[in-house]
Amino acid sequence: MKPGRHERRSAEMEFGGTLGATCIPVFLPLTVLYLLSVCQSPGAIVVQWPPPLPPSTHLWHPWVPAIIGGWIALQVFLYLLPVGKISQGLVLRDGSRLKYPINGFQALCVTGLLLGLCLWLGMPLGNLFDLMLPLAVCATAVAYLLSLYLYMRSFWAPPHALALGGNTGNPLYDFFMGRELNPRIGSFDLKYFCELRPGLIGWVVLNLAMLMKEVELRGSPSLPLLLVNSFQLLYVTDALWNEEAVLTTMDIVHDGFGFMLAFGDLAWVPFTYSLQAVFLVGHPHTLSPLAALGIIILNGVGYYIFRKSNSQKNQFRRDPTHTSVAHLETIATATGKRLLVSGWWGFVRHPNYLGDILMALAWSLPCGISHIVPYFYVIYFTILLIHREDRDERQCRAKYGVAWDTYCRRVPYRIIPYLY
Numbered sequence: 001m002k003p004g005r006h007e008r009r010s011a012e013m014e015f016g017g018t019l020g021a022t023c024i025p026v027f028l029p030l031t032v033l034y035l036l037s038v039c040q041s042p043g044a045i046v047v048q049w050p051p052p053l054p055p056s057t058h059l060w061h062p063w064v065p066a067i068i069g070g071w072i073a074l075q076v077f078l079y080l081l082p083v084g085k086i087s088q089g090l091v092l093r094d095g096s097r098l099k100y101p102i103n104g105f106q107a108l109c110v111t112g113l114l115l116g117l118c119l120w121l122g123m124p125l126g127n128l129f130d131l132m133l134p135l136a137v138c139a140t141a142v143a144y145l146l147s148l149y150l151y152m153r154s155f156w157a158p159p160h161a162l163a164l165g166g167n168t169g170n171p172l173y174d175f176f177m178g179r180e181l182n183p184r185i186g187s188f189d190l191k192y193f194c195e196l197r198p199g200l201i202g203w204v205v206l207n208l209a210m211l212m213k214e215v216e217l218r219g220s221p222s223l224p225l226l227l228v229n230s231f232q233l234l235y236v237t238d239a240l241w242n243e244e245a246v247l248t249t250m251d252i253v254h255d256g257f258g259f260m261l262a263f264g265d266l267a268w269v270p271f272t273y274s275l276q277a278v279f280l281v282g283h284p285h286t287l288s289p290l291a292a293l294g295i296i297i298l299n300g301v302g303y304y305i306f307r308k309s310n311s312q313k314n315q316f317r318r319d320p321t322h323t324s325v326a327h328l329e330t331i332a333t334a335t336g337k338r339l340l341v342s343g344w345w346g347f348v349r350h351p352n353y354l355g356d357i358l359m360a361l362a363w364s365l366p367c368g369i370s371h372i373v374p375y376f377y378v379i380y381f382t383i384l385l386i387h388r389e390d391r392d393e394r395q396c397r398a399k400y401g402v403a404w405d406t407y408c409r410r411v412p413y414r415i416i417p418y419l420y
Contacts, residue, residue, distance in 0.1 A: 013173060014165070014391065015260070021176035025259050029140045032271050033059075035376060036132050039278040044371045054133055061134040068138045074114075075197040078107035080188070089182075089247045094160040098182055100189060100247060104196050104240035111201055115208065126213035128206060129281055132271070139267040146266070147175060147259040150190070154179035154256075163256030178258025191257035194265040195246060196239060202270040204229075204236050210277035214284075223287050224366035225280045231299050231363050232273070238307065245314045250388070254395070276367050276374045285368040292366075299362035306355025309344035313352070316340060331410070333403040341410045348413045350392070353385040357415070389414055 015024065034051070038044055041052035084103030091097055119125060128135065154162065157180045166177035183190045207229045211221050239246075246252060251261060287295070316325045320338065329346070330338035344351040360378035367374035393414075397404045414420055 013168065013170075015176070018170055018173055021170075021173040025144075025176060025263070028263060028268065029136075032136050032140070032267060033133060035272060035275060035373065036136060036278065038373050039275055040132070040282055042282070044279060044283055044373055046373050059133055059137050061131055064131060064134040064138045067131075068135065068142060071202060072142070072198050074111070075107065075201065076188075076193070078110055079103070079193055079197060081106070087244050087247060090253055092160070092182075098184075098189065099187070100192055102243050104243040105237070107197060108201055108204075108237065108240050111205070115205065119212070124212075125209045126216045128209035129213040129278070132206075132278060136267060136271045139271065140263065143259065143263040143266045146190075146194075147178075147262045150178060150180060150183055150257055150262070151175045153183065157183070163254070165254065166256035166258055174256075174258070176259045178256025178261060181256055182252075183257050191261060192246075192252065194257075194262060195251060196243060199265045199267070199269040200236050200239060203273050204233050206270055206274040207232055207277045210274070210281050213281050217281070218284070222280065222284055223292055224285050225277060227287075227292065227295060227366045228276045228280065228363060231359065232277075234303065235359065238303075242310070242314075245310060248314070248317060250391070272380070273377060275376055276363055279367055279371070279374045283367070283371065285366065287366060295362050295365045298365070299359055302355045302358025302360075302362060304355070305344075306352050306359065309351035309355065312344050313340070331403050331407055333400045335399065337400075339400065339403060339407045341407060346411055348415055348417055349408075349411050350385070350389050350415050353389060353415045354417075356385060357382055385415065386420075 015021065033054075037052045037054050038046055043052075079101065081103060083106050084101055086099050087102050088097040088099055115125070151174065154174075161181060162179055163177070163181040166174050166179045168174055182192075211225055211229055214225055215221055255261060312325060312328075315322055316328070320326070320330075325340075325343070328340055329342040331341055332338055340346065348354060357378065360381045364375045364378050400407075
């Protein structure tokens, strides 16, 4: 049967409720376009009058839909290749478990080989620098169209396939959050595909394009842009190498697939996470060997914390009797699950978020400290992680009750030791 009125009313609205669901789909795309315009403007000043708004003719290029369509088609083809293993997701409300192909790393490698071949054949990849605005506009349009399709098809989905948080009965809010939890066309999982493929791999392709543009303009790549490319390629490679871990994340397990995730995956990630590379093309910066070493160490420390803590959590979830986690102290909960209170997860409640923030800072520092726009990512990402931590906190308290309160007393700091 369909969710009743009580269940719909009891669903807690997030992101500002109806107001947020109305404003965010308008202002986030405008934010992406504005930030790209600022990065490509001579002064790169975020707050200026008149603002560096591009003419409407710069928002469209006839080749861009073919580029976006071809890129998505390539990633769909690589997703469907029968390579890699098949993994099962968590148990759904109806007791079933979906199967997912774990071949994102292979898709990244094949994409890299194809890019290398195209560059060898003389493809002007650096031209993407001049197409960043129309590319972002087209990606946003794709996200809107996909979100509309997802919203309409959700009304034919069985009740157990709906996401509780995106089934409030408010059309604007449900369109934003996503009504269906795991929308699929046959065995092709739309949310899982978008989560790690076109946007994430597209991010490193755009970074490489910025590097090629710099070589075209100045004859050789700069150390700052090489660092940005290397750091962010490591991050994307790690995500795809450990692709199976995404099956237990909030995006896959809890959130429906609506505009929030569709726009985030297809437009926000590739076009805001690459801002440092875009900025460095038009605003070159030099780094001393000592400064570069310090930034490399900062990124290394952040990555070490991020990877070790995530690996410990994932191993504990898969097999709590494994020798690498069996010695860790835990707290029993009424659900039968246990909470880690030692190791990385006894250090702070979200050590992986701490590592993420340190890496984000390392990605921005190669751009210098004279402009704020390259630091947009670390500022935004810190706010995002604090908000996500708050969502985690509320869900865990509702799920684990007294056990969660005990855990919070044992591990008082949420992300940053002795500060937050």
